[in-house]
Amino acid sequence: MTRLVRPHLVALGLILTLCGGISLGLDALTINKRIKSDVEYLASDELEGRGLSTKGIEKAAGFIRDQFKQLGLASGTSDGSYFQYFDVWLSSRLLKDKTSMRITGPKDSVEKLTLGEDYQPLAYGGNGTFDAPIVFAGYGITSEEHGYDDYKDLDVEGKVVLVIRREPQQTDPESVFDGDELTEHASILTKMRNAHGRRAAALLLVSDPTTTPDVDDDSLVPVDYLGFKSPLSMPMAQISRKTVEKLLAQTPLKGLKEVEKAIDKDLKPRSVPLTGLGAEGSFAFERVKARVPNVIGVLEGKGPKADETIVVGAHFDHLGYGGMGSLAPKKTREIHNGADDNASGTACLIELARATAQRGVPPRRVVFIAFCGEERGLLGSRHYTKKDPIFSLDGTVAMMNFDMVGRLDEDKLTVFGTGSAKQFDEMVERLNGPRKFSLKKITGGTGASDHTSFYVAGIPVLHFFTGSHRDYHRPSDDADKINVVGIRRIADYADAILQELLEMKERPEYVKLKDEDPHAGMDISSTGPRPYLGTLPDYEDEVDGCLLNGVQPGSPAQKAGLKEGDIITAIDGKPVHTVREYATRLYRCKPGATVTITIKRGEEKKDLEVKLGSRGG
Ligand SMILES: [Zn+2]
Incomplete structure (x- = not known):
């Protein structure tokens, strides 16, 4: 593979020069080198799979903070540490x-x-x-x-x-x-x-x-x-x-x-x-908790829109030594390096910070956030949006997110949220013109990464993803399988989008999408139509059952009367104890079938008849 890189680069450089589309600077080889070294470091065994209770996650956070500092980004937290700490419940210990x-x-x-x-x-x-x-x-x-x-x-x-x-x-x-x-x-x-x-x-x-x-x-x-x-x-x-x-x-x-x-x-x-x-x-049990940080660096803007914010994010945590979330066939302790998930997105985030900082003072504020706790259920981005939004969410005009952008293959790039603001579809298409990605556009702004936390908070989002693969959440997600040039090209594309977002006269107009399929583009089911209900489950999963954060407008769930706060406890009489069990049960139903969903609403128990929709195929 390495041998192929050089001719490919030359050709790419030529195309970009001809079209004048490049925005990260012309020194592609230097950028590639940096991205490669960032990914290799973040996905090295020394960082222990960036598990929440490891020394490795502290090293990763420190590394990102140092990069932000070097680039001239200010600390996003008032104590100057760049670290926004929050608690994660890791396990329970018997006393x-x-x-x-x-x-x-x-x-x-x-x-x-x-x-x-x-x-x-x-x-x-x-x-x-x-x-x-x-x-x-x-x-x-x-x-x-x-x-x-x-x-x-x-x-x-x-x-x-x-x-x-x-x-x-x-x-x-x-x-x-x-x-x-x-x-x-x-x-x-x-x-x-x-x-x-x-x-x-x-x-x-x-x-x-x-x-x-x-x-x-x-x-x-x-x-x-x-x-x-x-x-x-x-x-x-x-x-x-x-x-x-x-x-x-x-x-x-x-x-x-x-x-x-x-x-x-x-x-x-x-x-x-x-x-x-x-x-x-x-x-008697005691909760074992870890205090982990989001790493936040800021470029303050100047001018009439200086108080408007654009958030650029990527999670930097991964699964550590396996356990919860791991898909490894053997449940032995093994480092899950997470090169694609999400050293790739973190490297991309750092490059975007560099390009933006080098360009001088922007017209809007840019907040770069490396999120922690994503693998445990978007905990870092939820903490930022729900508990401690350092910069007002009302004033946050857009959010860009990168999660698994290291496996670009045949130029296929999935962009989520192209329908989350009125301007996005046209902009995403136009800026892709000279870059020639084979784009898969998903209009919806929700999915299994941190952009979801922002979209549900009413903020337009764009999320970049190069697709799932056999090494996903396994110890084999290693740096040598990363398409480094691919990451640079995605960073270049995202940088062009970010520049346009910074310069736009009016802020992007948020669109609350109806009837959205939260699994679109996630390759969860490989073939055939899937049953569709239209719920937004709470992945934090601390209740018995599946707690809903909301339902999609116009979806079968909404038509049947399901609401935010409902806890689904059974489907067709079969018990549901966890979000995962909910998903399994739902996917065993036939698309179009009428099923009985049992819910708990406060103290009340209810059975609701739902005619399932159908998706994909
Ligand atoms: Zn991820």
């Missing part, structure tokens, strides 16, 4: 000295359980204490569809509920529970929700004998098995087979294998209070 559990038996007998051996609290249930009789509730399943209810005639309010993991008849191909496949009733989340809805004091889970036939092979899941946030807040723990077998031996149930066999045989629940047995416990 071992504040966590305990005991089983109380007949005649005041007490057995203290050993943490990590006899029981393991799950962060998903959050903090809490309990002291109540134990009720055995079979698999903890209530399913009308399967005519099966472990809670039939059972009152568990205020009780500690003990349930078996997974579901009955797991190995039976004829099972009503989807043959030998698992249904969602097997999921701990469904069991948790069921017990929580019945106001249980705590939920205890035990491995099913089918999956764990040998009591000695039982292993307890890690504390963060279901994630580290606790939307339902009800103490929850896995307890060992050994502990449970001891308990059941004192009851007519005898043992778990016996219970499993009996239920498998006739699908009749075997739920029963464990008379005389109780559990008391106290689980």
Whole structure:
């Protein structure tokens, strides 16, 4: 590939010279060198994948700040640090000295359980204490569809509920529970929700004998098995087979294998209070947080429009050593270098800052922001727009964003937001003229990057993207796969757009788009039409269900009466606990089908009929 660069450059230089379109300066080779070195540094192992809790993210932030300083940009924060800090909730840590559990038996007998051996609290249930009789509730399943209810005639309010993991008849191909496949009733989340809805004091889970036939092979899941946030807040723990077998031996149930066999045989629940047995416990977690910065540099403008702002942004964080957000097939700790995502956009941002600064004092203010926390749900840009917009959002006339611009292939460039202001489509086309990108224009101003935070705040946006690829969110997103010349060409194009935005007499006129497809251009589904609902989910995901930040005007969601603040808890009766689950369920529906969406609105629960639209194909 390297050999191809030179002739390509010569040809490009010729074209640009002839058309007079270049705006970053003629020294393309120098610019290429800088971009290459920026990407290589940001995506080097030394920066540890720019994970939020690493030293690498501090180094990256420091590097960007130093670049901004050298270019003569002023600090965007009043303390002169260039750093706008905010807190990110990274994980939950079990406080071992504040966590305990005991089983109380007949005649005041007490057995203290050993943490990590006899029981393991799950962060998903959050903090809490309990002291109540134990009720055995079979698999903890209530399913009308399967005519099966472990809670039939059972009152568990205020009780500690003990349930078996997974579901009955797991190995039976004829099972009503989807043959030998698992249904969602097997999921701990469904069991948790069921017990929580019945106001249980705590939920205890035990491995099913089918999956764990040998009591000695039982292993307890890690504390963060279901994630580290606790939307339902009800103490929850896995307890060992050994502990449970001891308990059941004192009851007519005898043992778990016996219970499993009996239920498998006739699908009749075997739920029963464990008379005389109780559990008391106290689980305590603490939030592990990180303080991370957006890096903000400013070029103040001069003249009548000096108080109007244009934001140019790119996120500089990535996935660190993997974990949440990683698509690596193996869940081992491995540095995710994120060369395309988003060292490429960061390098582009720095070049734009350089070109703009070299041109002297602009007629409008330009605020360059390297966002942090994007990979965790646009946290940095949300912090800036919702909590601490340093420069008034009303006075912010446009935002440009770069996320994954390092894989330019066959000149294909996707630009989002071309319909987010009246002037954008024409401008984007015209300035592309001499540059000859094969443009894919997406009118919508929302999508999976930081421009979304600005668009929903009423600001016209343009977002640049060279497309998804096999290395996306994997450890193989490395610097040697980056099209450096491509980044320079995109920076050159964006620079021309930025110059025009700076000079425009009137500010771009914001367009609130109707019926927008938030997944347009994202290559989420490769072929065929997709079902379309038209929701704007909240990717911060701290509730049980999928919280909506809004719905697209004119969309099926709006027609059905869905609103901002609604929490989607089920689609066609199938539970939705997270944004991801929501997306999965939705994409399994047929385009054009009528489905029932269950929502929580305040304390109210509602079922809404929605006729889905269709997109793509
Ligand atoms: Zn990204």
